[in-house]
Amino acid sequence: MNESPTPMPGRPVRGSTTGRSLMAALDLFGRRWTLRIIWELGNEPLGFRLLQRRCDGMSSSVLQQRLTELQEARLAEVLRDGNYTLTPLGHDAREALCPVIEWSRRWAADLAANDVA
Amino acid sequence: MNESPTPMPGRPVRGSTTGRSLMAALDLFGRRWTLRIIWELGNEPLGFRLLQRRCDGMSSSVLQQRLTELQEARLAEVLRDGNYTLTPLGHDAREALCPVIEWSRRWAADLAANDVA
DNA sequence: AATGAGTGCTTCGAATTCCGAAGCGCGGTC
């Protein structure tokens, strides 16, 4: 029942009264599972339960919350067949995430090289 | 007391037993304030309290937690003068975040154009 | 029509995470 509002540019955001779009984005993406959901939905449209499985069985209540947020933020939408998918804006967001993916590879490589554990 | 382990490639991560580097990155970045801290530290090295102010006065306990995680993940380190800064790897991560920043601008523009509220 | 399986989604108590005010010990500086 207690849901903090969906972060949106132009309105105050958790941790920032300015509502700058960057801060709104960082708040939105900084919620657990949000990045993962965008990533999984970017691969293909998915139904609720299948999406949940792709996200390693994340809790359905939070998934529902995140999907609502993503729809409000115009990143996701429901297809006529009932599946969830990314809007064009959502796909842009996912592509903006690609450098992060590439970085994570370098990250793994660096840690493997410099670490002992 | 109860701290979930710092996400690292190669070890099991919250919500994924594979330890794939991407999932580790998504878990790390999907924690509140983490993205923001990387962003603020990328601008310039900062001391603890100043960094806290830059992050809209986020709670010191969580800031301490995040800084520890970022250090363990080799994204951040402490300078000899005591300030926090990003490692080269951390700077790479921040640059990987730049497209997200650009995207957030398009996001704001799109919402302003298509929305009424 | 009945059964069963799968779906999207909700509920709710418990576990985890986050918050924030307060305070500690420390090094400077007046």
Place this chain on the structure above:
DNA sequence: GACCGCGCTTCGGAATTCGAAGCACTCATT
């Protein structure tokens, strides 16, 4: 000494997340 700001910790309460259970619905199959 008496400040002051620093990095950092503590801890009780608030907010978020979890996950098992269940509801209403659709679609086959029988």
